[in-house]
Amino acid sequence: MNKRIAPHKLNFDTGWAYSPAPESIDHVHIKDQYKLFIGGKFVAPKAGKYFNTINPANEKVLARVAQAGATDVDRAVNAARGAYDNIWSKMKPAERGKYIYRIARIIQERAREFAVIESVDGGKPIREARDVDIPLAAAHFFYYAGWADKLNYAFPCRTPQSLGVAGQIIPWNFPLLMAAWKIAPALACGNTVVLKPAETTPLTALKLAEVIEAADLPPGVVNILTGDGSTGAAIVNHDDVNKIAFTGSTNVGRIIQHALAGTDKKYTLELGGKAANIIFADAAIDQAVEGVVNAIFFNQGHVCCAGSRLLVQESVADEVVFKLKERMQTLIVGDPLDKNTDIGAINSAAQLERINAYLDLGQEEGAEMFQCGGKNPDKGYWCQPTLFTNVAQSHRVVREEIFGPVLAIQTFRTLDEAVAKANNTQYGLSGGIWTDKGAKIFNVGAKIRAGVIWANTFNKFDPTSPFGGYKESGVGREGGMHGLSAYLDLH
Amino acid sequence: MDKTVKAEGRSIDSASARVKSSAAKPASRGRAKPPAATRLGVAKTYKLYINGKFPRTESGRYFTLADTKGNIAANMCRASRKDFREAVLAARSAFNGWAGASAYLRGQILYRIAEMLEARAEQFVTELKLMGLDKRAASREVTATIDCLVYYAGWTDKYPQVFSSVNPVASSHFNFSILEPVGVVSILARQESALLGFVEAIAPVIAGGNTAIALASEQNPLCAISFAEVLHSSDVPAGVINILSGYRNELAEQFASHMDVNAIIANGDDASEIKMIQEQAANNIKRVIIRKKSIAADPYQIIDVQETKTTWHPIGG
The missing domain is CATH 3.40.309.10 (Aldehyde Dehydrogenase; Chain A, domain 2)
Known part of the structure; x- marks a missing residue:
């Protein structure tokens, strides 16, 4: 064994114990039941089905959330289409940007609440939710807000055009951050959104719906549907969706890429890894x-x-x-x-x-x-x-x-x-x-x-830094200037 | 064109193609007897181009190409799926070397291809005329092809500057994004525009450091196969470009499904073929680039087969 190794094994059993230092949660508001966010309103799912989301640290039920079915997906896509055709695609890009800035600011204001909910719904340490997930989510909106009226500078000799309705399916590991990665560039590029959070971590996306309401975004620009894999499949297969953005496993990514064959839907896939x-x-x-x-x-x-x-x-x-x-x-x-x-x-x-x-x-x-x-x-x-x-x-x-x-x-x-x-x-x-x-x-x-x-570092993230894989780890990039092209037609 | 034409009275092995002089118009498919006073021409055998060599197809199969007058222009190799797999192996082996070559060197080699094509322009004009183009159109296609190569030769050391970035991250890190070639690219060339369409498809791919396997136009493969000779004399390393001739509906699925191909570029607008390609490509999350019609050369066609790599390093110490 090398001489640089400490000669004695460290002894951590010294009687010095950590006292509990729990984050207070009395400032957090979680409703008993959440409906779907469609067309700027919280509406009940057509089939009337709900499922529980639990705290994986104690298995207690946190809330009941709606299970969106195919009819609900259709309503959400129609709302997004209407908002795209009538409002969002016609809005001055600078105004679009200002809405996105508002979202960033409200997340910052409510950061502590978001951090707690992210921790209880997903099981991640509050330290990470507080220091990584929530600040980065706000930063992501802030970064892409500024792109809204500057898209022409990103692609020489091209006139970028928005795509239309983006269907976005996100995983449970960074629930709010992944929502930000998806929604922020989509909106900045002039698209409207139907987003599905993961089945086990829906709460911060639903809180984000409240933020979007509070930011006064035109109804239908962002729609949030909770549900399981069948909800995601209904979004992927909906005829009136122009783009699919998915983060999740390579196996599901493969199924989605296969399902999109023969359509004109653009897609980005951010899949698995074994770094x-x-x-x-x-x-x-x-x-x-x-x-x-x-x-x-x-x-x-x-x-x-x-x-x-x-x-x-x-x-x-x-x-x-x-x-x-x-x-x-x-x-x-x-x-x-x-x-x-x-x-x-x-x-x-x-x-x-x-x-x-x-x-x-x-x-x-x-x-x-x-x-x-x-x-x-x-x-x-x-x-x-x-x-x-x-x-x-x-x-x-x-x-x-x-x-x-x-x-x-x-x-x-x-x-x-x-x-x-x-x-x-x-x-x-x-x-x-x-x-x-x-x-x-x-x-x-x-x-x-x-x-x-x-x-000489690892697991660092930033909104200006493009992220995405080679080979079977995915297609396309999210983040940075490179992340814009996923939400634009450049032809 | 009847693809099922059999090799009448000839063994497949000896079924090498012969380009006929336009003066000869035999009634049957046998070889034309030259007029007594003229010299017998030495026609070319059209073969595949794999790993810097000119093999016949391992399958021993061929298909017959007719000129505009219905005479046999050539017997083309009808490449098999095994030929394609061999070509992928060659392209994969060549990848690290070509991707690691300096942008300056890649630019010079692309320019060298243009030089070699310019020197052999007459040969390609002849082949294009044989397939029905008039002289002016044939000359225009050859010169446009040469200019296309020069255009991409100039991009090799410029697109990285235009499309890369230094990213102003909030933490104390230096962070930059550069482009790297996606890897091995399979290409289904356009049916029309035998030379320009073919070169337009491969030039941006290799300009960006990828290696490629390209299927020539089935209707008009002569120029693509002859272009292999141009490549062969242009310092293009073996395996960087591999060229097959054959039946598109037989090979397209393999081009799309092969697990060691990173991207496919399919030129054409057949909806059912596009769907099949996109489905097969999902097997290994292959990047799919569909070009329904010809588009003017531009650097975005290089970017289509590039990956963005972002590197972080702490600042401090």
Whole structure:
């Protein structure tokens, strides 16, 4: 073992316990029941069906939300079409922009409330909801608001035209942020929207509907439909939708791309990933270990661009794994509303089942599993941060997206081997490089076939920064100037 | 054109095409007897172009191409799905080298292709005339093709500047987005415009550092196959462009479904074929570019087969 390793194992069992530091929730308003937001009004679903959304940290029901059926989708698309034809496409772009600025400002004003709801509905630590999800969502609206009257500058020798009605289907890992990623550029480019939040995390999208109401957006410009996969399918297959934007699994993305064949609907797909996070021997190891923790344990690993494969240069592998295991013992798994919590609740029972199946599978395939052995709360869905070592490239825990706090660790000797292993996947969403050598960053960064490269950092996001995948990780980019083209006709 | 014409009295192996002189008008399909005083022409065998070589189709199949007078112009290789797979392997192997070549070098090679085409212009005019174009139209198509190549040669080191960005992120990071080629691209060339349509389809693809497998116009494949000879003498590395001739309705599905092809460009407006291509492409989330009609050359056709890569690095230390 390398001499740089601390000679003594750190002892965290010192009697110093963290006192609970729960975020107060008395300022948050969640209604018992939410209807669909269509044409600027909250309306009951035609079939009268509702389903529960629960807090995955204690399995208690938070609210009942409407199940939108095909008729409701039709109403929403008609509302969006009407708003597009009569108001939004005729509005001066600068005025359009001002509405979007208003949304950004109201989200900022109500940020604390949004953060709490995001945490209780989805299970993510309040620290992350407060510091990442909600501020970035507001920033996204603020960024794209300013594009509304500047689109001609983004595409030389083209006259950008809006598309019409955009159908948008978003996942449960960053509910409000994904809504912002979808709605903000769509509106800035002059389109109207029918958005479906994920089944398990509908609440912040419904709160966003309240914000849109408060911002006085013309009725029908944004419509929000809650429901399950059948609602999403009805949006994808609706004849009067001009564009589909989807974030979710590669399998569902494939189904959507297939369903859109033969139509003139434009689409962007932001799908799965299995990113390699590469640590070279010359990296700042402590910093890299922090980066690994952020790469795979951020948001319980429910991140499409998570660094779920760690590739460590052989000469520092023991040191990295030792330090990583030490660091993992300091991670607090528990109440998402506690400000000390690092790893919150797994989003749903179904997702927990999926992750646990991979934990079994990894061991069956012969990998060594490591967990710190912390105790999970009695109620709710929990997964301790997990490492797999002694894995082969062919193992399913190395090849498949687990979408949980589970890291597969491999080693390499040469740069070429690292690149070959990193690229040995059907995915290509992101990648990480840890080295002190600038030249190596450019070299390896150019060779990794992925849409986002984090060098000596990981899991950073910004509205100005284009995001999206190569290969089976998706089609198109969201964010930045490049994200505009997804919502425009440039011919 | 009757695709089911059989090779009468000839073994498939020897069914190499012969371009006939327009003076010869045989009643039957046999080879024309030249007038006693003239020299017997040496006609060209039209073959495939895979990995920088000129193989016949592995399938041994062919189809007959007639000129405007109904005479046999050539026996073309009827490429198989296996030929296509071989071509994908070649294109994949060539990808890293070509994508990693400097923009300046790619520009020079595209310009070199234009130079070689200019030098052989007469050959292409002859082939276009054989397929029915008058001399002026044929000359115009050849010169337009040369100019198209020069146009894209000039873009190789400019589109990255026009379409890349440095992104002003709020955190303390340097963040920039550059373009990289999408990978291996399959191309179904237009049926009409045998030369210009073909080159317009492939030039922006290779200008951007991709490698390609292109299916020549089925109705008029002569120029595309002869264009392989131009490529072959232009320092284009083996495998960067692979050219097949064959039946589009037989090969289009393979072009769209192959799991190691990253994008497909389909020129044409057949609605059922477009739907089939889009469905098959979903297997590996392939990028699909449909061009229902000819569009003027522009850098957006390079961008159609580019990926945006965004890199973050902390500022500090």
